[in-house]
Amino acid sequence: MPRTARIFAAAAGTAIAVLGCSAAASVASAERLGVLADDERRQASDFSAVGGPFDPVVGRFDYGTAENRFGAARSGHVHEGQDMFAPAGTDLVAVSDAVVVEAGADAGRGNYAAVYDRQRERTYVYFHMLRPAEVRAGEKVAAGARLGALGCTGSCWGPHLHFEVHEGRDPYGPALDPLPLLRDWTGLAAPL
Numbered sequence: 001m002p003r004t005a006r007i008f009a010a011a012a013g014t015a016i017a018v019l020g021c022s023a024a025a026s027v028a029s030a031e032r033l034g035v036l037a038d039d040e041r042r043q044a045s046d047f048s049a050v051g052g053p054f055d056p057v058v059g060r061f062d063y064g065t066a067e068n069r070f071g072a073a074r075s076g077h078v079h080e081g082q083d084m085f086a087p088a089g090t091d092l093v094a095v096s097d098a099v100v101v102e103a104g105a106d107a108g109r110g111n112y113a114a115v116y117d118r119q120r121e122r123t124y125v126y127f128h129m130l131r132p133a134e135v136r137a138g139e140k141v142a143a144g145a146r147l148g149a150l151g152c153t154g155s156c157w158g159p160h161l162h163f164e165v166h167e168g169r170d171p172y173g174p175a176l177d178p179l180p181l182l183r184d185w186t187g188l189a190a191p192l
């Protein structure tokens with residue numbers, strides 16, 4: 001671990017203990033917390049994003065390790081989303097003004113929801129929610145509206161949001177790497 005990362009990790013010990021991540025994830029946590037400090041300052045000074053796009057996870061989260069990245073190899077398929085780790089119960093919100101395309105539950109996705117952003121012509125997908133989504137197909141949601149809570153239902157190994165971005169109005173359409181988008185949205189916390 002680089003020296004600077006060790007210092008960050010020591011400073012961020014409390015948050016890391018809560019997230020219960022591996023050593024590698026702890027470095028990611030430390031980096032993330034370093035970024036958050038700047039973002040929190042920015043929010044305090046010139047927060048102005050009313051209509052989003054917002055991070056789908058409200059508050060502090062962690063991107064995990066390489067295995068949690070878009071495109072990571074999984075048994076028989078490729079990981080089509082970006083995992084975002086935070087405590088169970090953390091608010092999950094609509095990235096943007098959108099319409100709910102589907103919501104349901106199954107063994108793989110757990111409790112899930114997909115919303116379509118007409119402005120950007122993308123569908124955002126949320127897996128593993130703690131409880132059934134708080135929205136229904138056809139419902140319109142505003143940017144920052146709560147969709148449910150982060151959890152670990154379905155095929156899941158620790159509380160996290162599995163977040164996917166697909167082209168068009170289709171949760172099963174071509175998948176985009178969410179991370180560059182998420183990095184653009186970092187710090188744009190929804191005003192719940």
Ligand SMILES: [Zn+2]
Pocket residue numbers: 068079081082083161162163
């Ligand atoms: Zn995932």
